[in-house]
Amino acid sequence: MSNVLDIRNLELGFKGYVGFTKVLHGISLSIAKGERVALVGESGSGKSVTARIILGLLQELRAARITGELHFNGQDLNHLSRRQWHALRGTDMSMIFQDPTSSLNPVFTVANQFAEVLRRREEKLTDSEARARASELLDSVHIPNPARVLDSYPFQLSGGMNQRVVIAMALANHPSLLIADEPGTALDVTVQAQTLKLMREMVESNDTAVLFISHNLGVVREFADRIYVIYRGNIVEEGPTEAVFANPGHAYTRALMSAVPRITGGGIPDIADTSDAFLDPLVSHSENKS
Structure with a gap:
């Protein structure tokens, strides 16, 4: 498999009024198609x-x-102009943010925002063509009555519905890379589980590479093929998901795993030992409540 994304020795710092603060210390990671x-x-x-x-x-x-x-796809991103970066975002690479409601503009209908996304790939798309395409995409994320949703404003929809809209928009232009930054964290646990299952189905059908950013090890175990563990701007461990869970090599990884709440008794399985897609997101719920 060829790599969609290759990062080598990435360093980041910020120049302040006094001194220089280093944030990333030589990050290296890769993601295959x-x-x-x-x-x-x-x-x-x-x-x-x-x-x-x-x-x-x-x-x-x-x-x-x-x-x-x-x-990215063999292209050196360090030499892109601002215009070239802008052309990549929303087409070949896209992102899903934590809060779906704040990701959408409250003063425009879903149809208007979908049309804007689709025209990033096809500038001459007509309103009727964009609406038809958007309706198909909403149907693919199991939204009943897409016409009603298209005519709605984001604040008229539930958080779960907005998250489905955002997933459909992110995958509308068939990106090579999808970055998902804590998707579903703002949702209740049952909707979060449904959202992650839906996102997995969608990226598999589009053969899209995913960088899934999370602090929730239960969700990560259910979703990811491989894991990179980052601590204070350093990658401290990486490997196939099950291998890392079975034998974590770094003390920080073991600390993260030991911090996962365990639910036992009353016939409820231990979260750390179950692969059930519904139970794993309860870890996020417990962490958010603490």
């Missing part, structure tokens, strides 16, 4: 800034100092 890779770590470990560098967002900040190799 159709592969689901998780980047796991606590808040502030460097997960989201890595994603934003891949999307070319932090390169626009004057205070940011970025070095290292970034290759």
Whole structure:
């Protein structure tokens, strides 16, 4: 399998009024076509800034100092102009953010926003063509009555419905790479489980590579093929998901696993030992409540 994304020795720092703060310390990772890779770590470990560098967002900040190799589908991202970065986002690479409601513009209907996304790939798409395509995509994420949703504003829809809309939009232009930054964290656990199952089905049908960013090891175990563990801007462990769970080599990885709440008694399986797609997201719920 050829790699969709290759990162080598990525470093990030920010120049402040006093001194220089280093955030990433030589990150290296790769994702093959159709592969689901998780980047796991606590808040502030460097997960989201890595994603934003891949999307070319932090390169626009004057205070940011970025070095290292970034290759996407064989293309050197370090030599792209701002216009070329803009052309990649929403077409060949796309992102799903934590809060689906805040990802959508509240003053435009879903149909209008879908049309804008689809025209990033096909500029001359008519309104009727865009609506027909959007309706098909909403149907593919199991949204009943797509016409009603298209005519709705995001605030008129539930969080789960908005998340399905966002997933459909992110995959609308058949990207090679999908970055999912804590998707479903803002949703209740049952909707989160449904969302992750749906996202897995969609990326498999499109053969899309995924960088899945999360702190939730239960969800990661269910979703990812491989795991990178990041701690204070360093990759401290990586490997196939089951191998890392079976024999974590780094103390930080073991600490993350020991922090996973366990539910026992009353016939409820231990979360750490079950692969049930419904039970694993309960870990996120417990962490959010704490």
